[in-house]
Amino acid sequence: MSISVATPSSIGTSTTRKQGRAPPIAAINAPNDVKVGRRSRVGMPAEERGPHRIVVLGAGYGGLTCALRLGRRLGSAVRAGELEIVLVDRNPYHLLETRLHEAAVRGVEVTIPIAKLLQRRPVRFIRADVTGLDIERRSVRTESGPIPYDALVIALGSKSASYGIPGLREHAFELKTLDDARGLKAHLEARFAEATGEPDPERRRRLRRVVIGGAGLTGVELATELTERIRDLTGVPLGAPDGGEVVLLEAANRILLAHDHATARSAHRVLRRAGIRIVTDVRLLEVRKNAVALSSDEVLPVGTVVWTGGVRVPEIFQEAGFRTGEKGRVVVGETLQVEGAPNVYAIGDAALARDPNSGEPIPMAAQFALQQGRVVADNLVARRAGDRPIPYRPRILGEVISLGKHLATGWLALGWIGRLRLTGFLASLLKRAIAERHLALLWRESRRWARPG
Numbered sequence: 398m399s400i401s402v403a404t405p406s407s408i409g410t411s412t413t414r415k416q417g418r419a420p421p422i423a424a425i426n427a428p429n430d431v432k433v434g435r436r437s438r439v440g441m442p443a444e445e446r447g448p449h450r451i452v453v454l455g456a457g458y459g460g461l462t463c464a465l466r467l468g469r470r471l472g473s474a475v476r477a478g479e480l481e482i483v484l485v486d487r488n489p490y491h492l493l494e495t496r497l498h499e500a501a502v503r504g505v506e507v508t509i510p511i512a513k514l515l516q517r518r519p520v521r522f523i524r525a526d527v528t529g530l531d532i533e534r535r536s537v538r539t540e541s542g543p544i545p546y547d548a549l550v551i552a553l554g555s556k557s558a559s560y561g562i563p564g565l566r567e568h569a570f571e572l573k574t575l576d577d578a579r580g581l582k583a584h585l586e587a588r589f590a591e592a593t594g595e596p597d598p599e600r601r602r603r604l605r606r607v608v609i610g611g612a613g614l615t616g617v618e619l620a621t622e623l624t625e626r627i628r629d630l631t632g633v634p635l636g637a638p639d640g641g642e643v644v645l646l647e648a649a650n651r652i653l654l655a656h657d658h659a660t661a662r663s664a665h666r667v668l669r670r671a672g673i674r675i676v677t678d679v680r681l682l683e684v685r686k687n688a689v690a691l692s693s694d695e696v697l698p699v700g701t702v703v704w705t706g707g708v709r710v711p712e713i714f715q716e717a718g719f720r721t722g723e724k725g726r727v728v729v730g731e732t733l734q735v736e737g738a739p740n741v742y743a744i745g746d747a748a749l750a751r752d753p754n755s756g757e758p759i760p761m762a763a764q765f766a767l768q769q770g771r772v773v774a775d776n777l778v779a780r781r782a783g784d785r786p787i788p789y790r791p792r793i794l795g796e797v798i799s800l801g802k803h804l805a806t807g808w809l810a811l812g813w814i815g816r817l818r819l820t821g822f823l824a825s826l827l828k829r830a831i832a833e834r835h836l837a838l839l840w841r842e843s844r845r846w847a848r849p850g
């Protein structure tokens with residue numbers, strides 16, 4: 398069976414995964430298809446194997462950056478028919494995941510169609526769900542057929558981890574995909590609408606109570622964003638009689654455990670002032686249809702539960718025989734190559750790279766995924782030219798946590814001067830500037846796709 402690849406122009410715009418599942422690859426009939434078959438290309442004579450193929454898995458922060466940069470730097474080799482650059486994702490859009498909480502609460506647009514981003518770049522896109530890797534045969538398994546590669550970049554990000562908490566999958570929302578955000582928004586609005594017509598005050602209170610499990614970055618950003626929205630929906634501040642309630646649960650003894658104490662303290666103050674109930678040292682034991690059971694022996698009636706308590710990397714990499722570490726991340730060396738598989742690279746949330754100075758794992762954050770995407774693209778270019786690869790050295794630009802539409806807290810690295818700490822409106826402008834910078838870089842790398850508005 399031969400499978401074909403969609404050219405950017407044949408890819409749909411931002412549909413959700415449930416709404417528009419990826420068509421079988423064979424069913425996409427683009428004129429300049431990449432023909433790939435079930436037969437492995439490893440061991441074939443060079444003339445039969447066709448051009449060298451670099452396959453990038455995942456069109457998120459790391460993967461898209463890598464593919465666009467490869468397209469820019471190796472465009473002439475692609476045009477000469479010596480090379481193919483293929484980008485694979487289950488969705489036809491690039492998701493601005495760092496703004497997902499805004500989509501879940503305010504319905505902000507957080508996708509950019511991949512077709513638009515690739516229209517001026519020699520990168521082919523395959524919309525497919527990756528289900529496994531066959532390292533020996535140098536082939537990616539997808540729901541729609543295999544995709545052989547010569548060099549592979551893994552940038553599939555992470556997914557929500559439920560830690561086996563009973564009822565979580567059935568009764569709680571997650572916040573990792575566009576579907577999650579849309580589902581949560583619809584549910585919240587339905588619950589608050591239902592509460593308006595509810596005569597029983599206890600039931601009304603339950604419908605307006607939102608419990609967020611996990612006070613890391615996602616939980617904190619979602620809680621503050623929700624506060625403003627709930628105030629709009631009820632017309633009164635959080636915690637007021639007949640107002641809504643947001644409970645932020647954390648198993649550790651403080652919020653934002655992955656961030657420094659000063660940032661966590663200032664976020665804590667803002668959250669308390671906004672009326673959010675912060676409960677630390679308490680674990681979520683079970684999620685039921687309309688209640689949560691906590692390790693403090695409390696059973697809290699709820700209208701909405703959101704789980705932001707942890708992420709992990711899909712199991713397919715362990716199954717492929719890669720060494721994995723904390724949260725299932727694939728262990729990589731300093732050039733971001735996967736141990737024991739020099740033609741395979743891993744970046745972003747999926748990769749366990751270490752800071753060479755501290756030895757600490759590189760955090761799961763967009764800024765590092767972007768940096769690693771650029772480094773791997775440059776290393777693939779170097780490899781083609783027979784040059785030495787460059788090691789990855791993380792650059793920490795700062796950390797800014799949004800606390801609603803017009804507030805944020807965090808710091809900016811100012812080289813040898815140290816950290817500039819900011820809390821308030823100015824910090825929220827900085828946060829917006831970081832998001833805009835990503836769009837500007839994409840715009841440049843994609844040769845100026847037509848930006849909306």
Ligand SMILES: Cc1cc2nc3c(=O)[nH]c(=O)nc-3n(C[C@H](O)[C@H](O)[C@H](O)COP(=O)(O)OP(=O)(O)OC[C@H]3O[C@@H](n4cnc5c(N)ncnc54)[C@H](O)[C@@H]3O)c2cc1C
Nearest residue numbers: 455457458459487494495527553554745746761762763766
């Ligand atoms: C609400 C929220 C707020 C955040 N805020 C910040 C922030 O302010 N700053 C920050 O630095 N980080 C933030 N993060 C974390 C940041 O979004 C991630 O660290 C970053 O997205 C990781 O980039 P990545 O390239 O590794 O993966 P991703 O950007 O997640 O991309 C992975 C891609 O792979 C695709 N994919 C996954 N599995 C498959 C499969 N089986 N088949 C095909 N395609 C697949 C996905 O569709 C996706 O396009 C936030 C995360 C969330 C959820």
